[in-house]
Amino acid sequence: MEPPTGERLAARTLPHPHLTPSTVAGRRPYRSLSPWLQASPLSLTSRRRFRGLHSDGSMEKRGRVAVVVLGDIGRSPRMQYHALSLAQQAHLEVDIVANGGSDPHMAVKENQSIHLHIMTSVNLQGLSKISSPLALLLKAAVHFIILVWFLCLKIPRPDVFVVQNPPSVPTLAAVKLSSWLRRSTFIIDWHNFGYTLLGLSHGRGHIIVKIYHWFEKYFGRMADGSLCVTKAMQHELAQNWGIKATVLYDEPPEFFHPASLEEKHELFSRLENNICHPNGIRDCVTTGNISQRGPESGAAIHWLDQSSDTLFSTQIGNEIFLKASRPALVVSSTSWTPDEDFGILLEAAVMYDRRVAAALNEDDSVEEEKIWTDISNGKQYLYPRLLFIITGKGPERRKYEEQIKKLNLRRVAFRTMWLLAEDYPLLLGSADLGVSLHTSSSGLDLPMKVVDMFGCGLPVCAVSFSCITELVEVEKNGLLFSTSSELADEFMMLFKGFPERCDTLNSLRDGALATASSARWSTEWETHALPLISELISGKQR
Incomplete structure (x- = not known):
């Protein structure tokens, strides 16, 4: 289920039952699909009418x-x-x-x-x-x-x-x-x-x-x-x-919620081949896939040859850890149509790649293979790799896939996917940032994908247009941009110090969770x- 997704929604102090601290801490949340459908009790008149009961109790x-x-x-x-x-x-x-x-x-x-x-x-x-x-x-x-x-x-x-x-x-x-x-x-x-x-x-x-x-x-x-x-x-x-x-x-309905560590690990395991071993692609997430044992960056290193390891996570016994050197996961859902300019995201990704190289004083003589090997060996940089997973179907998908193949990026990788309806909420709940490219042909509708992202506690960078502020509250649950350069600036600001020292990103995540808790x-x-x-x-x- 893709994509699609309101007036926003003052944050409430009491969280939604599916967005409790235990969920955020990584414990498995309640996964039943029925609670979101069990709204507050209807009036007696409505129940009689819709259930087929006359006022005297006879069936209709x-x-x-x-x-x-x-x-x-x-x-x-x-x-x-x-x-x-x-x-x-x-x-x-x-x-x-x-x-x-x-x-x-x-x-x-x-x-x-x-x-x-x-x-x-x-x-x-x-x-x-x-x-x-x-x-x-x-x-x-x-x-x-x-x-x-x-x-x-x-x-x-x-x-x-x-x-x-x-x-x-x-x-x-x-x-x-x-x-x-x-x-x-x-x-x-x-x-x-x-x-x-x-x-x-x-x-x-x-x-x-x-x-x-x-x-x-x-x-x-x-x-x-x-x-x-x-x-x-x-x-x-x-x-x-x-x-x-x-x-x-x-x-968002109730099955859009932050993913637990178990759910993340299971999803990443299912997507491992699509992410790390795509045909004909070599980039910063396909080279030297090795991982660290345990959450500490200095732990022992071993090759990714065990089913308990993924690009993002590792399981030791009954415990699951997110890797300190994992890439930041950015998700965007698009219909690949003219009202969503995917070129903005591509340009922003190129700018991020170049700006990170400049910030780290890397010149063109530094080979990308060396950078990838260092990352695989557990080296952490001030700015992380970015993995963009783009979901959806549409007429312009093939055109942009060809453009992606021609990019020569050191710290950015792209994957295009079409997910099962049940996996899409899990992907949003496992990501670090969402991007919306929806601009609205009328200027009067809102991107449903952003609603879904907020339901999963995922902060969003969204293209600015006339009524987007009915949904995205700037610096509370997301950011707005009008150009690829602005989006690249936001990537630099949000992911600096990832994954442990990115306070702005964490603050926006809290805001997205509060938005989700205020209405379903x-x-x-x-x-x-x-x-x-x-x-x-x-x-x-x-």
């Missing part, structure tokens, strides 16, 4: 909601969280109608009240041979027919449709028609504006973008209710679209989404 038909995603359900975490909350908190039957591609979270697949309906994939490659406007029209028509077929004929009649936007075309029209035919109501969950995403490739003034904008606005007004992800978007919808929306901030998805959903759904379902049952 259980309510039903269809969650609609014209996209990969595995890459739509917010809609998965909707489905889980509808099933577990509202006690409703849930039908997810979506495209396939990536697996949803195990909690979704195992829930007996959630029913997955994967829409048939249609090969539309032949449309590339005809003009762009006609191709877009034909593609929309095909998707419209498939959507209506599933929503009207393949699933039981729902009381409410909850649809993700974008994409708007043809989703909103298909759901509106289906809700009319099936005498249901429908809610739009506004993640962003579809016309602004289309404008990235065609320009805001293009006739296709203008038509898309009209379509999105026209059918958006037809919804019976709306949710959105920021106050800025709520204001835009109210002022310029005539739509009243309820803000439902992205908040289940609480946010029950406070803001449940009343709207309750009102619509009760209206249908009268």
